[in-house]
Amino acid sequence: MFHYGPNTMTMRLNHFKNFLLIVFSFGLISVCCAQNTPAPQTPDQQSAAQATAPPSPLTTPSITGPLQAAPPIVFDGGPLGKLDLNGIVSGMGLWQGNHISGDDVGQAALSNGQLFVQKTNGWWQFYVQAGAYNILALGTPFLPTDKALTDFYGPVPVAYAKLVPGKNTSIEIGALPTLMGAEYTFDFENMNIERGLLWNQENAVNRGIQLNQTMGKFTASISWNDGYYSNRYSWLSGSLTYTEGPHSLSFIGMGNLGETRRQTLATPVQNNGSMYALIYTYTKGSWIVQPYYQYSSVPTNPNVGVVHGASTNGGAVLVNRTFKHGFSLAGRGEYIGSTGSSTQNSVNLMYGPGSAAWSITLTPTFQYQRFFTRGDLSFVRATSFTPGDVFGPHGTDPNQPRGVIEVGFLF
Secondary structure, eight states: OOOOOOOHHHHHHHHHHHHHHHHHHHHHHHHHHHHTSOOOOOHHHHHHHHHSOOOOOOSOSOOOSSSOOOOOEEEEOGGGOEEEEEEEEEEEEEEESSOOTTOOSEEEEEEEEEEEEEEOSSSEEEEEEEEEEOOOBTTSOOOOHHHHHHHTTOSOOEEEEEEEEETTEEEEEEEEEOSOOSSOSSGGGSSSSSBOTTGGGSOOEEEEEEEEEEETTEEEEEEEEOTTTOSOOOEEEEEEEEEETTEEEEEEEEEESSOOOOOOSSSOGGGGSEEEEEEEEEEETTEEEEEEEEEEEEOOBGGGTBSBOEEEEEEEEEEEEEOGGGEEEEEEEEEEEEOOOTTTTBOOSSSSTTOEEEEEEEEEEEEETTEEEEEEEEEEEEESOOTTSSBTTTTOBOEEEEEEEEEEEEO
């Protein structure tokens, strides 16, 4: 796991910068909403407007309940043609028990201050996602928003060109969302605010080229990329999804066909391994039910510092139930275990070689038009851990409870 030790003055400066980001983002929303507010209409204009259906929310970025995206702001991009604009601004507060040394019991941050600009028609299209974000995950220390930008994917985390040579075929080139996993990178896309323990093993954004093909009830994607943001293009990823009514079943696989010594916060030791997942999704009416299984392996490779390899096996169930008047409740339960031992000098993939952990998360949500508020109540427990690699000031406490609240606008 990752440890950070900012002194008190640095933490206060980070909080102040986060506050400025929040103020700036709310100001930006006010400008956008003001520019998008229609002028008073004549009766003829009102009749014409009623005859025109309002734009529907776009499918990008992907959102798996409970939050609902707003219809895009459509504007003329000149030589680029008609463009769509969406965005989100949100802030969060965090309380956690058994925080590690250098972390804090309470934290606050701008969780999102992002704009999404895209062209969704014609034979060439594009998507650009820019702004501030915070990637909060279970079982890892809190990272301030400004550090998330510099240590992960920068102020433009996702941006790609999209070629559409046929109705059911597309090619994407650029910084792309990973094909792996049931949870997305940014919190507004997911059922829960915090990403889970299985997500901690996955990559999030990779740079490369991706081919997508739809064949009846099957959708397939294959990608050549840099894996865990390594800037070394030796990864092959693929997914195959079968959809029948409210049911879908996806198989996803990815692996490094070479080796990379590079290691950063965005490029962990898992960059020299492989991963597979099987995901079932049921979506009907007010229910989303999504169980999945995940396996990963980092083989022995002294050239990249892995003296003895290890693997993980994990499973999770995500559930969301939507109620009336904008309320919903999401839950996630998961378990993941790793192989290896300290005596073998095995690579550490979790809380020490051979460790395991389970978690449970509940997320009530309320959304009214563009405004939303939601909260996480989560608990993580590690087992078979190595002292010093878990929670508390000395890294010896196996438990970590958390409470998170997030408030924001989707536009």
